[in-house]
Amino acid sequence: MAIDTSIPIPIYYQIKQEILQDINAGYLQPGDRIESEEKLAKRYDISRMTARHAVTQLVNDGYLYRVHGKGTFVCTPRVEKSVATLTGFAEDMQRKGYQSKSKVISIEKLIPTEDIQETLNMKAKEQIYQMKRVRYANNTPISYQTTHLPAAMFPDLEQYDFTHLGLYETMSEHYDVEPVYATQKIESKNSSLETAELLEVEEGVAMFFVERITYSDGNKPMEVTYSWHRGDKYVFEMKLYSE
Amino acid sequence: MAIDTSIPIPIYYQIKQEILQDINAGYLQPGDRIESEEKLAKRYDISRMTARHAVTQLVNDGYLYRVHGKGTFVCTPRVEKSVATLTGFAEDMQRKGYQSKSKVISIEKLIPTEDIQETLNMKAKEQIYQMKRVRYANNTPISYQTTHLPAAMFPDLEQYDFTHLGLYETMSEHYDVEPVYATQKIESKNSSLETAELLEVEEGVAMFFVERITYSDGNKPMEVTYSWHRGDKYVFEMKLYSE
DNA sequence: AAGTGGTCTAGACCACAGA
DNA sequence: CTGTGGTCTAGACCACTTG
The missing domain is CATH 1.10.10.10 (Winged helix-like DNA-binding domain superfamily/Winged helix DNA-binding domain)
Structure with missing residues (x-):
């Protein structure tokens, strides 16, 4: 280059x-x-x-x-700063030197399931944005994510093109909302047919399924995202400390 | 000045x-x-x-x-953010209120592969203990682990019965070796036939495959363990912080 | 002696924030 | 507009490593 x-x-x-x-x-x-x-x-x-x-x-x-x-x-590859920090996909990939982009499958305003509603601490019938994206690193599909955001917090979100924009970046820049921390659950699951097709792998291959709930200032939940990550392309690295 | x-x-x-x-x-x-x-x-x-x-x-x-x-x-002074703590299987399970036990499949003294040798920072032809265990929570097989330890660091390790003993506990009590930190890589893989049989699941189901390298004082590597965890029984949870 | 990183200069122009 | 940090130049001399 x-x-x-x-x-x-x-x-x-x-x-x-x-x-x-x-x-x-x-x-x-x-x-x-x-x-x-x-x-x-x-x-x-x-x-x-x-x-x-x-x-x-x-x-x-x-x-x-x-x-x-x-x-x-x-250096011999190190681990250190990997998993403990809250970063989005785009930032993760950039840090590793990969080109990242997204294919936005859908972005809709709708009334969420009770689960999501409760997690996001919303009233009944309040709307959310639901966005589905396939994320690529160097043109290889890596992850399939479904993101849920309170619509009231991010008005007119659909105006942005998330093909090259990171979500956290957009939140910070245009809505002055900063992610502060997140809780994350990582599971290992066999891929569904839908996910396999979107990520161009065989049905049934092992994948990561991750639920992330992100909070902004004042412990206010601002995002729930479910991600499927290709098991053959994704590794979680972390450092553990005693006590 | x-x-x-x-x-x-x-x-x-x-x-x-x-x-x-x-x-x-x-x-x-x-x-x-x-x-x-x-x-x-x-x-x-x-x-x-x-x-x-x-x-x-x-x-x-x-x-x-x-x-x-x-x-x-x-800056505002940093707050210590312990993200993930270094615990063994037994301690993990105990913390969650499960009865844990192990089935020791084998414990042998042998000369390791080059990979292990290098990771453990050992000379050629130095011996290690290799121990294979199936770990149970409430009598359900959850994990299959292969552990590698420098034999010189843990003489006569085979005398201990690890059915109910935790490894870290034994190290600390009898060898005065304390784990300080570990690096961990988590992958998602389809189970091999061997692993599936030991953990009583179907071949090919999604599992976690984890490599953990544990270090004691002075960054001295003391353990390399490869673990298979059942995807249907195991979840990694963590908290992420921004910056 | 030659090549490397470690430090330093004295400028320059730019982008951003605030009065 | 001024003042700030962000980037960059085209040199310089030094200390360390290796031939």
């Missing part, structure tokens, strides 16, 4: 993604030395400080480590 | 410590705005990039946060 200096995506960010993709694609293996900052700068025709900025971010994110006088190397 | 540019302590580091001390001394309260990068640079007679470097480090360390166009502010 070429570095584009004409559009307003920071150069250091583009370099960072390039390196990340080389790591994820396996061109760069754990322990490999990456190009020196000087060479990166020359190759992309940028200043060394900019190249260094990109590398610094990847060092901070735990992908690379520097050795003075020797070079900068690829 | 004065900034000393003559000795080989990086300037950015000295600035960083100055700001940190102001925070710890209470001169800078949570929410307070700190001096702008420009002013820091002028006051210490350094370039803005150097001042920025100091601030960046404090941002990365979670002491400060930046707001574009407004300034840089002191």
